Amino acid sequence: MAFRISPVWWPVLAVASPVIVPWLLVRNHHFQEDRARAAELNQKRMSQADPLEMPELDFLELTVLVEWKTEEGFMSDAGVSYLFKTELGSMLYDVGFGPTCPTLTRNAAKLGFNLDQVEALVISHLHCDHMGGIPAQRSRQVTVPDELMSPELMPCFLPDRAKAKGFKAELVEKPRLLTAGIASTGPLARSLFMLGFTEEQALLARVKDKGLVVFTGCGHPTIEIILEMVGRLSNEPLYAVCGGLHFPVTGGRGNRAGIQFQTMIGTGKPPWQRITDEDLSRTITAINSAGPKRVYLSAHDTCDHSLDRMKKELNAETEALKAGATYRF
Ligand SMILES: [Zn+2]
Numbered sequence: 001m002a003f004r005i006s007p008v009w010w011p012v013l014a015v016a017s018p019v020i021v022p023w024l025l026v027r028n029h030h031f032q033e034d035r036a037r038a039a040e041l042n043q044k045r046m047s048q049a050d051p052l053e054m055p056e057l058d059f060l061e062l063t064v065l066v067e068w069k070t071e072e073g074f075m076s077d078a079g080v081s082y083l084f085k086t087e088l089g090s091m092l093y094d095v096g097f098g099p100t101c102p103t104l105t106r107n108a109a110k111l112g113f114n115l116d117q118v119e120a121l122v123i124s125h126l127h128c129d130h131m132g133g134i135p136a137q138r139s140r141q142v143t144v145p146d147e148l149m150s151p152e153l154m155p156c157f158l159p160d161r162a163k164a165k166g167f168k169a170e171l172v173e174k175p176r177l178l179t180a181g182i183a184s185t186g187p188l189a190r191s192l193f194m195l196g197f198t199e200e201q202a203l204l205a206r207v208k209d210k211g212l213v214v215f216t217g218c219g220h221p222t223i224e225i226i227l228e229m230v231g232r233l234s235n236e237p238l239y240a241v242c243g244g245l246h247f248p249v250t251g252g253r254g255n256r257a258g259i260q261f262q263t264m265i266g267t268g269k270p271p272w273q274r275i276t277d278e279d280l281s282r283t284i285t286a287i288n289s290a291g292p293k294r295v296y297l298s299a300h301d302t303c304d305h306s307l308d309r310m311k312k313e314l315n316a317e318t319e320a321l322k323a324g325a326t327y328r329f
């Protein structure tokens, strides 16, 4: 689809423009203010970050429950849910669209997974594709399908204030170890035009004989900022970068009613500007200079064009994550 908004909508937009244009101007004002606030906050967090004591893990295993790309027989959607296991325990990172899509429940059933098997839930950020669907985002309440719930009251580590139905909600205010030997970068901020001020936490772990492995949700704070924070938290070499980097350059995933929402919301730019190949080139250069050996990309917020460019241009061995697959570090 070449147009980000189908021509079918253009007459509606033209008629509504006396309302839309002033709204966009006001929104842009807040967006610019939040941009300055996010940059300042991230700098402050970096300057206050001390090196983290992280255990050296013998193994770290990631099983993908929800992703855009899948192994044969697994359901796909534009959400994210990753299960981590180490010799010290296990945790679930994000719950996709939760009970509003059948993907998480069906893929979890196929893999024989439920929350009895983990010690904690971690939410990367408070967007519908990570915290359990649009009603969950609207009510700021992480929501997990009933079928997966455990009778144990386990912590849900959050990057910003929110509730978590059936969990002990715990705000992660700064970098710290969470559980299973896996740490959080603490919240990192980004101003998003439509979605507002967004806090996101990435995960990091230290694997024996390899180095640091970093996992992102949507990657809204930008991978550059995330890796800068990781560098403050550990001197270990970077082994792998995994997860969403948000590069819908030629199109978004999960388009609805002829509108490519991902190319306009969640990008850190006003909706009249696109994410470009030049933006992607800068990020490729930044990842190459950070020098990971492996990169595992999430296709839930990145188009095939961007995935192909990264596979060709990144120095690391690069592939896309697939639901149903297990990756060992
Ligand atoms: Zn996402």
Ligand SMILES: [Zn+2]
Pocket: 125, 127, 218, 220, 266
């Ligand atoms: Zn997001």
